[in-house]
Amino acid sequence: MKKSLKSILLATTLFAGVLAGCSGGQGSSGSGSSGGGKSDGDTIKIGANLELSGEVASYGQSIAEGVELAVEEINNSGGVDGKKIEIVKVDNKSDNAEAASVATRLTSQEKVLAIIGAATSGNTLAQAQIANDTKTVLLSPSGTAPNVTENENGSINEYVFRTSYIDPFQGTVAANFAANESKVKTAAIYSDSASDYAKGLAASFKETFEAAGGKVIAEESYVAGDTDFRSTLTRIKSAKPEFVFIPGYYEEVGLIVKQARELGISAPLMGADGWDSPTLVDLAGADALNNTFITNHYSSQDPDQKIQDFVTKFKEKNKDKSPNAFNALGYDTVYLLVDAIERAGSLDSEKIKDALAETKDIQLVTGIVTIDKKHNPIKSATILEYVDGEQTFKTKVNP
Numbered sequence: 001m002k003k004s005l006k007s008i009l010l011a012t013t014l015f016a017g018v019l020a021g022c023s024g025g026q027g028s029s030g031s032g033s034s035g036g037g038k039s040d041g042d043t044i045k046i047g048a049n050l051e052l053s054g055e056v057a058s059y060g061q062s063i064a065e066g067v068e069l070a071v072e073e074i075n076n077s078g079g080v081d082g083k084k085i086e087i088v089k090v091d092n093k094s095d096n097a098e099a100a101s102v103a104t105r106l107t108s109q110e111k112v113l114a115i116i117g118a119a120t121s122g123n124t125l126a127q128a129q130i131a132n133d134t135k136t137v138l139l140s141p142s143g144t145a146p147n148v149t150e151n152e153n154g155s156i157n158e159y160v161f162r163t164s165y166i167d168p169f170q171g172t173v174a175a176n177f178a179a180n181e182s183k184v185k186t187a188a189i190y191s192d193s194a195s196d197y198a199k200g201l202a203a204s205f206k207e208t209f210e211a212a213g214g215k216v217i218a219e220e221s222y223v224a225g226d227t228d229f230r231s232t233l234t235r236i237k238s239a240k241p242e243f244v245f246i247p248g249y250y251e252e253v254g255l256i257v258k259q260a261r262e263l264g265i266s267a268p269l270m271g272a273d274g275w276d277s278p279t280l281v282d283l284a285g286a287d288a289l290n291n292t293f294i295t296n297h298y299s300s301q302d303p304d305q306k307i308q309d310f311v312t313k314f315k316e317k318n319k320d321k322s323p324n325a326f327n328a329l330g331y332d333t334v335y336l337l338v339d340a341i342e343r344a345g346s347l348d349s350e351k352i353k354d355a356l357a358e359t360k361d362i363q364l365v366t367g368i369v370t371i372d373k374k375h376n377p378i379k380s381a382t383i384l385e386y387v388d389g390e391q392t393f394k395t396k397v398n399p
Helices: 005-014 015-022 057-076 096-108 121-134 167-181 196-209 231-237 250-262 280-284 304-315 326-343 350-358
Strands: 044-052 084-091 114-116 138-139 160-162 185-191 215-222 269-271 294-295 361-362 369-370 381-387 392-398
Touching: 015 294, 044 057, 044 096, 044 326, 057 231, 057 304, 057 326, 057 392, 096 114, 096 121, 114 294, 114 326, 121 196, 121 215, 138 326, 160 381, 167 196, 167 369, 167 381, 185 196, 185 231, 196 215, 215 231, 231 250, 231 269, 231 392, 250 269, 250 280, 294 392, 326 361, 369 381
Parallel strands: 044 084, 044 114, 114 138, 138 160, 185 215, 269 294
Antiparallel strands: 294 381, 361 369, 381 392
16 A cells, blocks of 8 residues: 555565575475464464554554454454464554565564555565465455455456455445535545555546546646645645545644645535544544545444444454454454464465455454455445534445
């Protein structure tokens, strides 16, 4: 998500020498297989390569909370085939090079069975080649860029999967919401020019919105780390769009929303899952967030019984804190992986990878999931509205 392709390639290159020494797998519990199944006695080690500090720490911390709840539940219920799960949690500091370094450590030193993470697409991509070379399943809870699993040449990263839907689906859902629910005819797009995540969302929003008869009348960009957005927001205001799509991350988006409202932009503002952080409300202010919407992976207010059971258990463990989408995705990622391990009937990573690819209609908190041929989940999306600083469930959109 967050980092440029150039920096991702650099991060991967830095560790090429290390990979050469571990590209053949690291032992297997199955006979005659090149897979890298790892187990230590009665324990299954799973790595968690997450953004626990740095620019997008809110995402990684939330995923970790969800992972920990799922592992606690599974271990208390007898584990996986009698083995307890041990999570090896490491901070990638929201940095591509560090994410690659962590992946190398987890595969070559910790010898984990699989890796959960990263939260962002960029930090996941930084690990992809390492995962493929070491035959280690890499399962991102929330890396939504299409190229996490599918390369530019159309080839699929064999050992890389995700729990979240992809950016084009989010952009399409947002555009249909603008055209069909909000019934607007004109829109502006304001996105991070250096983010593959933002660019992918912007492209799919524009294509879908214009195909529905709308017109994008202004396109502006910013760079991650910017704090003053008034000049570009003034240009957007001058264009008089009825709707503004802002695909980006909460650090900048919070300030953009605040400054947009201060400049008198009253049109609906909409983003995607990158907005989903408690910090957004701190930055923007509750009043400024009124009449804003996001596409997201789930809502704690959804009446679905599986969701409400999860919310209850999460609150019991986390001092009555309501779980956000990244909590839910972290939780689901563990269950998605464990389901594949159980269906594989083995700790052989090649068999687990094949079982993940064959996942069909598994019921998780964030939806009923089938994994497609590109290793992406087919699942529903949720639209949330901010009302006085609180996310409220608006509707669910099926694929």
